Amino acid sequence: MTPARHGLPMHRQIEEQLRADIEAGRYAPGEAIPSEAQLCAMWEVSRGPVRHAVASLATQGYVRKSQGRPTTVRIPPIGQRVDTYTPFSQWARSQRRRYGQRTISLTMHMSEPEQAERLGVRPGDRILDMVRLRLLDGMPTMIERSSFTDEVGTLLLKFDLDSDGISDYLTECGIHYGVVEQTVDAIAADELDARWLEVAPGAPLLRVRRTAAGDDGVVWEYSDDRYRPDLMTFNSSFRRSAADAGAGTPGARARP
Amino acid sequence: MTPARHGLPMHRQIEEQLRADIEAGRYAPGEAIPSEAQLCAMWEVSRGPVRHAVASLATQGYVRKSQGRPTTVRIPPIGQRVDTYTPFSQWARSQRRRYGQRTISLTMHMSEPEQAERLGVRPGDRILDMVRLRLLDGMPTMIERSSFTDEVGTLLLKFDLDSDGISDYLTECGIHYGVVEQTVDAIAADELDARWLEVAPGAPLLRVRRTAAGDDGVVWEYSDDRYRPDLMTFNSSFRRSAADAGAGTPGARARP
DNA sequence: CAGTGGTCTAGACCACAGT
């Protein structure tokens, strides 16, 4: 009898279980996960949900699919992934790495027009600005400049920001990540970055700017995260089907 | 009447047609694409292929889905996307931007151990190293350092590398992008970067390292692309389901 | 050859938006 727990749809339950099994090493990298037929039997479902779950893991880079051969566990990537967002502390936990944070500044103030635009509030509306240093294995790794809407900011002020991840706390408050958009580029370290990340001013940093909205599409966070590139990279991997290339030119398909 | 062209599966045909319609502006940003039911009727297929096609476009950021509401066309992102790889020239064409390239150097030589490792060949095997400057609207935008296996390199030597994108040429030769892995970080410009990209030495650049393999998984390209961050960014956007966060903590779901 | 994943059908019921 299938557990039928939570309100999660079957394909999500299967996905989460497989992800947990992979992260726990119960399926070794390079080894096969159970076949679709086996998963159907294990969960007593049809192929639909099973394929949905495995496809999702494949796009997230957990497994590698190819026709005819069993689906195998991918060699785990070194850095974070760009096609899915995991809060820093949760990512660090999943990698079994020590992490920490220091709050550098915390300011509740009236928003400038530019900030308001990014957060989708009216200029002059109250927002919370937060600057934190994030550590990985004791090394200063990232400077996080976040802005929150008044509603979320008020919640955060009641919380010990130097403690464990704030995302868990916000989730408990009913605030969670629905639609996330990220832009990645590079930027020279300014004086603040340089001091806290212990690099020279002007040194190249990897910047990720992120807006996060709830499931309802209402933005509640804007963040500018700057990483030391020697300590963190962002990865992605995917299959690109043969015909993605030319919408106009079919082209010869001569395979030696 | 459905064209029934190529050997492409239906869901790919539908996806390509929708992508073409979106890029051509036949569906305006923010506007709805045809409903699943309409697409089923138009293509005379069941919902399976239609949902597959739309889901694929959604993960690539072309459309935005939400339950109950029609699926709408996303506002086109400024930069390239990180969760799918499009060769530079093809990306530039899709954005209707002028582009060009200059080959800085081209070397066929025996591989060093490190290079061989990345390309998956034996140390000492012959490889082709290529350094090119890529231009966008006349501005030097990216320096590309690529290494190719002997087989692919031999093909490239027969080709005019300053002409239009080499990826189209390789596709005609039967070489195409199957499995692609990318790593994004930041790096200081070296002397070569600085001279060609017209920035100061040490200026921050956005680096994308990529290995490309065929559908058979055999690697044929390794590339180190360095972008001026003021001229190019990489974007991603996605939905993150509410339960992705805590595998352990269900948490209250109090929504004000 | 048997087993794998890839594709597709024709239904069904549900959750949610907007009227």
Added chain:
DNA sequence: CTGTGGTCTAGACCACTGA
């Protein structure tokens, strides 16, 4: 309420892999 997308079933046939 109707129409939308979200999920799922129980079949089917195909393409590919490897023994």
